[in-house]
Amino acid sequence: MVRKDFLDYISSKKVDEKLVEKINSIYGGVFPELVNMIVSNSKETLFFDDEYRVLSYDEIADAEQDLHVDFKEKKIIPLIDCGENDFIVYHFEDNIWSKFNIIDETVFKKKASLGDLL
Numbered sequence: 001m002v003r004k005d006f007l008d009y010i011s012s013k014k015v016d017e018k019l020v021e022k023i024n025s026i027y028g029g030v031f032p033e034l035v036n037m038i039v040s041n042s043k044e045t046l047f048f049d050d051e052y053r054v055l056s057y058d059e060i061a062d063a064e065q066d067l068h069v070d071f072k073e074k075k076i077i078p079l080i081d082c083g084e085n086d087f088i089v090y091h092f093e094d095n096i097w098s099k100f101n102i103i104d105e106t107v108f109k110k111k112a113s114l115g116d117l118l
Helices: 003-011 017-027 033-040 057-061 063-067
Strands: 076-083 086-091 096-101 106-111
Antiparallel strands (some): 096 106
16 A cells, blocks of 8 residues: 555544554543544554555554553554654644654654654
8 A cells, every 4th residue: 555545545444442442541542533543443454565554453552562662651652663663653642643763762753644744
């Protein structure tokens, strides 16, 4: 899939409230509809035509243990792996999107929408 087509693709999908509730309890946040659609429809990893990929539901749920980052404390949820230890994350306290490096835990390229990062 081409990254620019992802938002159209995901916006046509339904939200699975049970999956969303579990992720809300893991991260301690309430997420906008777009995040809920991504979480609900990520039963398997979705690969883009480059090195980006949408994390699977299990990877999102287990991200703190697998990536060794306290995402809940940072009030972010990782959704897309960009390669090179960078992830697109949603900041649920500030309602913004950014890239986040899990090695040095830096936030960069803050944007108001996911489309601006894709």
